[in-house]
Amino acid sequence: MFPVRRLLRVLPLLLCVLLAGCGALRPAGTAERDIRRAVADWSRSVAGQPAGIPVEDQAYEVTSVRRDGVRALVRAELRYRLTGYDAAPAGSARELDLVMDGGSWRVRADRPAPGALxxxxxxxxxxxxxxxxxxxxxxxxxxxxxxxxxxxxxxxxxxxxxxxxxxxxxxxxxxxxxxxxxxxxxxxxxxxxxxxxxxxxxxxxxxxxxxxxxxxxxxxxxxxxxxxxxxxxxxxxxxxxxxxxTTASTPLWLSEGFADWAAYRGGSTTPQQGAPALGRAVRRGEVPGALPPAEAFAFGADPEAVARAYEGAWLACRLIADRWGEAALVGLYERAGREPLPVALDEALGVDLPGLTRAWQEALREELR
CATH class of the missing domain: 3.30.2010.30 (Zincin-like)
Incomplete structure (x- = not known):
């Protein structure tokens, strides 16, 4: 028989011994702070790695910590800039594995978080x-x-x-x-x-x-x-x-057409050479009824249809540069990113969308016949 009073006297002593001999049983808040500090220290130690990539301002911003004994799973947002190239940070969601090693937390693995690129x-x-x-x-x-x-x-x-x-x-x-x-x-x-x-x-x-x-x-x-x-x-x-x-309001025919216009600008590529898919359609009497819609540029769609969209967009921007001037094309691009397209067209070119479409269709018939 073990007297209860004796048990009450001994139990506090046992608890003190157990707590003093087990560093892993620190308060949960303290452990999480240690884990976050370990991630920050590790982030600084690997800055500029891997493979000598010129990285600066690298930081892992911890968003959650899940601890299980001497192991921890951390979710974090990686932020970094490529030195001399990025004016704003790039980043991605990451998942880190940590373990308690010699009384300290150590990062053992770094990978994309589930669903992250x-x-x-x-x-x-x-x-x-x-x-x-x-x-x-x-x-x-x-x-x-x-x-x-x-x-x-x-x-x-x-x-x-x-x-x-x-x-x-x-x-x-x-x-x-x-x-x-x-x-x-x-x-x-x-x-x-x-x-x-x-x-x-x-x-x-x-x-x-x-x-x-x-x-x-x-x-x-x-x-x-x-x-x-x-x-x-x-x-x-x-x-x-x-x-x-470029904003969500910039028409795809303008952003893709402008990029193609810049790529062909100053070269000797003719409309017939640069727009073979659209040329075949025009010669069949299939002149597009409107400038290419956004869905026409979708990755993985019918290659011939996608080609016609890009070619038509290029020829629309080429027409604008030739008829209204390169400065007017640049001005239209700037305005279309912050104003409704009809307003941008009127202010930059002095034409409405139906008028631009008719001019484009006439140019297709003339240049791709």
Whole structure:
């Protein structure tokens, strides 16, 4: 028989011994602060990594902590800027595994959070090539990074000439090792990007210049000749240049057509050479009834229909530049990002949408017959 009074005297002593000998049983709030501090310390220690990528202002902003004994699962927002290229931070949702090691929390794994897009370095080692106006990051198996950097360096002044407005004047190009890995970076299917040479990512709207990335399709790039590569990269770099003036109200025919106009500008490509799919339709008597709608540019749609949309958009912008002047085309682009299209057309060109459409249709009949 163990007297109750004796138990009451001994129990506090036992609890003191247990608490003194078990560091893991610290208050929950203290443990979470330690975990957050460990993530911050680790973030500073790996800044600029992996693969020598020039990163600055890297931080993991912890959004949740789930602890289970000596292990913890952390959700965080990664924020970083590529030195000399990003005026605004890029970022992604991450998931970190931590373990208690020697009385301290240590980060053991860092991966995209469920549903988040991966970073290029999540796919393996990354090579870095610096151009005069470009930074090219390539995954394992990526093609000729130096050649892509040289092409990007030529595309930047071409885009600046077409878009004489302030922008960074430099570009970041990502070159994954395969079409499938490109699709992973963009959150789509390989089939949706199969026929494309490159795409541009980045949010639209005014404010600090977004952290745009031009993502090259290595399969499509390999199939292009020298002229095709120049056109593709100038098109995408023009999207980067015009990003701050592009909003949800900017018609896709204008944003895509302007990028193509910049890419073909100063070259010798004729409408018949640059618009073969639309030319076939026009010669069949199928002149479009309206400028291309947004859905006509959708990735993965009928390739012939998508080609007609891009070609028609290019010829619309070419018409505006030829008839009203290049400055008027740039002015229309700026206004269309902040005003309704009818207002932008009236103020920039002095024409309404039906009038522009009729002029475009007449030009198609004349130039593609």
């Amino acid at each position: 991966p970073q290029l370095w999540d796919q393996g080692p990354v090579k870095v090539v610096r151009g005069e106006r470009s930074l090219v990051l390539g995954g394992a198996g990526a093609p000729d990074l130096a050649g892509i950097a040289a092409e990007a360096d030529r595309a930047v002044p071409a885009a600046s000439s077409a878009w004489p407005k302030p922008w960074a004047g430099r570009v970041v190009v990502l070159v994954p090792g395969s079409l499938e890995r490109m699709a992973q970076l963009l959150g789509g299917t390989a089939e949706a990007y199969r026929g494309l040479g490159a795409v541009t990512t980045g949010r639209v709207g005014a404010g600090p210049a977004p952290a745009d990335r031009v993502v090259v399709n290595p399969q499509g790039w390999a199939e292009l000749g020298e002229a095709g590569r120049r056109i593709v990269l100038t098109h995408e770099v023009t999207h980067v240049a015009t990003r701050a003036s």
